[in-house]
Amino acid sequence: MNWLRVIAIASLLLLLVPIFVLLYYGLGPFRDAAGFGTQVIRSIELTLFSSALAVVADFILFTPLAYYLARGNDRISESLVDIPVSVPHPIIGVALLILDSPVTPTGKFLLGLQINFYNTILGLVTALVIMSAPIYVKSMEPYFESKDPSPEEFAMGMGASRLRTLYSVVLPNSRDGLTSASLISMSRALSEFGSISIIAFYVLQFPFYGVSPASVTIYEFFSGNMSGGLNAAVTASAAMILVAIPITLAGHMFRRRAGR
């Protein structure tokens, strides 16, 4: 008997119990039409849309950081990357609210540029970027570290800067790593609740006018603010799980491929 395997699988099942419970009750005994209704579908669409945008932003803004951390020796920056996900997530929502408040200098400046985070897609995506970027960076950093630096050194010897080397040499050969990190960080963005429930409880912009992100909609069902109650919350949760699981699994599949 391989006891390590037994313990590992038992602990894994323990982790997955809430998922099984929601899938079982949400698709079975507690199934409620409101949980599959238009409102929920629109919420899931908004969540997928904003998470995808957040991942695009992660790629553009944070790939250089991941590469810098992988090839440099900057321990301080490495530690700082983890901070946004290590604080209670509502704090990030509050921070964005203050940053963009009309009573603060930064808020006056941003609002002067027509940059408004509160109940906008921009605010929602910004919060998701802050919450998913550390996951993206922490996925890409070991991937970059695992790559043989010889081609990069070759390029730099011919005069390419580190940034040029990243875009011309490293990234074209990092498709699996980028796909994996993007999907894993998108999974993280899909699951966010704390920060977005403050900065973007709902969105007041086309094409999602009045739509809340999926996690907020589930909370609204649960708290009784939306008709459907607990049954609808459980059903909507099951629907969201069914959407999120393939993305998570695909992310891990690409991670295995990237590791080869």
Place this chain on the structure above:
Amino acid sequence: MIEAKVSVQAGEFRLHAELQGSGTICLAGKNGTGKTTLLRAIAGFLPIAEGFVRIGGTDITKSSVEERDVVLVTPATYFPHLGVDSHVTWGAKLKGLRPEKDYVLRLKSELGIDYQGTVGDLSRGMQQRVALATALLSSPRAVLVDEAFLGLNDRETIISRYGKLARQASVDVIFSSQDEADGTLADHLYVLHDGLATPKQREANT
């Protein structure tokens, strides 16, 4: 003319080495004698504890890797996503150079590059030839070839041709080898012993 007098501490390994010469320099020594360490120090990838590196009279000891204009070629230095032609002109284009088509064709022919596909799909030997051509076409101050001639089926011919092409382009070449006999293919031979002190120089091409 390459002049290097370097002391390098790489982990437990300490290297003291001194070499100078122009044209093609063969750096011979068994595994673990410090050939790669010396080449990486000259290329700027390892810090030099003491000493200097000068090429063509210019002191590049403190220059960054990008500023040194010294290309290190190893068996793994190739860009797998590029086609052969894009690859060989990559460094030249980076520097804003426009190598003549005839010269590129001649260089490819001399080095036995007769494939047009993606470099990642080539055999290891062909990848090494492509990397050698790429380095030379970028017109650097020097090309440092770390074991990249190993495994080529016509190794001696390629070393001789590469040395000749480099000389014509006024590019100095240092290549490492485990075989002292390769010194006969170079203008200078330096032998490293057990990661030790000063390499011994002797006449080559005689």
